Amino acid sequence: MILVLFVILAIYCCSIALLIFGFSRIKKYQKTDLKPQTSFTIIVPFRDEEENLPNLLNSFSKLNYPTDLFEVILVDDNSREKFQILNCKFQVKIVDNIRVSNSPKKDAISTAMQHVKTNWVITTDADCIVPQNWLLTFDNYIQENQVSMLASAVSYECKNSFLHHFQQLDLTSLQGTTIGSFGLNKAFMCNGANFAYTKSLFEKLNGFDGNNKIASGDDVFLLQKAVEEFPGEVHYLKAEEAIVITKPTENWKSLFYQRVRWAAKTSSYKSSFGKSLGLIVFFGNLSFVIGFFFLLFGIWSYPIFVLFAFFKFGIDFGLLYITNQFLTSTRIKSLFLSSLLYPFFSSAVVLYSLFGSYEWKGRRFKV
Structure with missing residues (x-):
């Protein structure tokens, strides 16, 4: 199982590295x-x-x-x-x-x-x-x-x-x-x-x-x-x-529904690249969540989890840093805590979007 999760992580890191390369190709x-x-x-x-x-x-x-x-x-x-x-x-x-x-x-x-x-x-x-x-x-x-x-x-x-x-x-x-x-x-x-x-x-x-x-x-x-x-x-x-x-948004419920609304579109994409990248990102985040629970239950040792997190957060930071430099003059805030929470939040959004419903502008929509 350790090998499987690290293989998923390797694919995830390569995909984000490709996006960083693509980002650099678009000139200001x-x-x-x-x-x-x-x-x-x-x-x-x-x-x-x-x-x-x-x-x-x-x-x-x-x-x-x-x-x-x-x-x-x-x-x-x-x-x-x-x-x-x-x-x-x-x-x-x-x-x-x-x-x-x-x-x-x-x-x-x-x-x-x-x-x-x-x-x-x-x-x-x-x-x-x-x-x-x-x-x-x-x-x-x-x-x-x-x-x-x-x-x-x-x-x-x-x-x-x-x-x-x-x-x-x-x-x-x-x-x-x-x-x-x-x-x-x-x-x-x-x-x-x-x-x-x-x-x-x-x-x-x-x-x-x-x-x-x-x-x-x-x-x-x-x-x-x-x-x-x-x-x-x-x-x-x-x-x-x-x-x-x-x-x-001004509360977590609104944020969650907004992200569910965005995630629900993915299965209808015409772009095979978009669909593939969506799956890679989902499994990349889910693998971190699984690794965290492996650590809690003693299946993984602390050094293995830290190594896993280091590679994931490192490649994520690369994309976030260059994008943030373009979008705003302020530095990224609450980076560490947000990075820890994001895999759990993102995985929950994707799983809920498979069968749930969401509110938007006072209306309820089925996914």
Whole structure:
């Protein structure tokens, strides 16, 4: 059994090392201050976000981008109270979500697409804040490259709490995996809070047809369809000036359900690389959990467990460190405690996602 767990660990370490290599292959992009030319429609699905939307709209008003080159479509997914727009300096409208599937967010984007007049759309979430040069950086990259889809980074605005530090570490690992997979030409995941594509590409791919029974995944399934059909036109925008900031969840239950929602998509991936990597990461974390219990029951000696943990935490730290350097200027906090807890948390999420259900925006969904 010791040999089996160390073989799993070896495969896990090689996989993370590959992601680190892929990460290094994606070069940082710096905008070149080209004259803005791209017209964008920013799509924001929302449900009961009266507290967050004013902050997002305020960040839109501070964008260093001509107001005649972008408009905003807010898609109201049956909020309890109607949101009122007051004194905006840019074009913005609210439309009601037209539900036709099991996925509120995919329906919201499809609804917004009926009102889009620009060639490019960019999606974000209601609880986000966008940087001043967000659209300008996307525009410059689009002008300099032949692309139809661009994924970019998301990070958390954290308070000084262990829950927030744990989430930042988790998101950092996901962002590192995303960038690494793009660098390996095996892109399979992205974040819909910072995701751009042309309307024509969305139509060529028939939108979300084929996966609209799954509640989430408006980002990854569209990305995987695009990679399959038009691989050369899908890029990653690794630019600090394009990083969108979002809020972490405020309790462990919400975090657990959020991660279950994310994990539940994996079995429906088109990407064989994504599925394989998901299994490797799951078994890598599960092997640590098993090793911990082996230590408790005296099956493993303390030196063997420490050696196992050293290799796992060491390779994890490599990916976390380079990703954190890109995402934020602050150091990783609560690293040791988060690293100990994460394998247990991650394994529980995956196992629960196989048969459980989760809550999202006041609704319950079956996995």
